[in-house]
Amino acid sequence: MNKFIIIIIFAAVLISGGVVYQIYFRAPEVAPIKATGNVVEINMTAAKNKWDPTLITVKAGDTVRLKIYNDDPYDHGFAIEVFGVNKRLFPKQETIIEFVASKKGEFVFYCSVPCGEGHFEQTGHFIVVD
Numbered sequence: 001m002n003k004f005i006i007i008i009i010f011a012a013v014l015i016s017g018g019v020v021y022q023i024y025f026r027a028p029e030v031a032p033i034k035a036t037g038n039v040v041e042i043n044m045t046a047a048k049n050k051w052d053p054t055l056i057t058v059k060a061g062d063t064v065r066l067k068i069y070n071d072d073p074y075d076h077g078f079a080i081e082v083f084g085v086n087k088r089l090f091p092k093q094e095t096i097i098e099f100v101a102s103k104k105g106e107f108v109f110y111c112s113v114p115c116g117e118g119h120f121e122q123t124g125h126f127i128v129v130d
Contacts, residue, residue: 032102036061046078046089046111047071049118056109057127058101066097077112080126086112101128 040062045052046069058064070076070089079086083099111122 033060033104035063035100035102037063039063039065041065041067044068045071046076046122049111049116049122051109051122051124054124055127056124057129060101060104060128060130062101064097064099064101067094068097069094072115074115075113076115076122078109079112080107080109082107085109088113104128104130 036059038059038061040058042053042056042064044066048071056064066078068078068089070091070093073091075091076089077087078089078095078097080099082103082105083101085097085099087095087097089095105128107126107128109124109126111119115122
């Protein structure tokens with residue numbers, strides 16, 4: 001039998017297996033939440049090893065646009081691992097980070113660039129509600 005026919009049959013079985021899994025077997029809490037189209041814009045400041053604000057609450061499916069101003073004379077970073085966000089914040093500049101809040105729960109955001117003594121206290125909470 002021709003090897004290309006075997007490859008095509010294998011690909012068809014693999015793809016159909018994935019579709020069956022998505023429709024019948026995947027738990028709903030594992031599925032990502034679809035975007036609502038709402039854009040939530042939040043102004044933040046990184047200054048003296050702390051965030052302002054330290055608590056952010058958004059609705060599930062919202063597109064979050066963070067405008068973060070780094071007030072310090074050195075680099076910081078902003079990371080929320082569950083959403084795949086990790087961005088360097090350059091000194092005395094505003095950085096815009098945009099992502100969809102596609103999972104419900106409470107998550108920690110933190111400074112991802114070692115920035116001095118208070119680096120490990122530079123955290124906050126990001127809450128996604130229904």
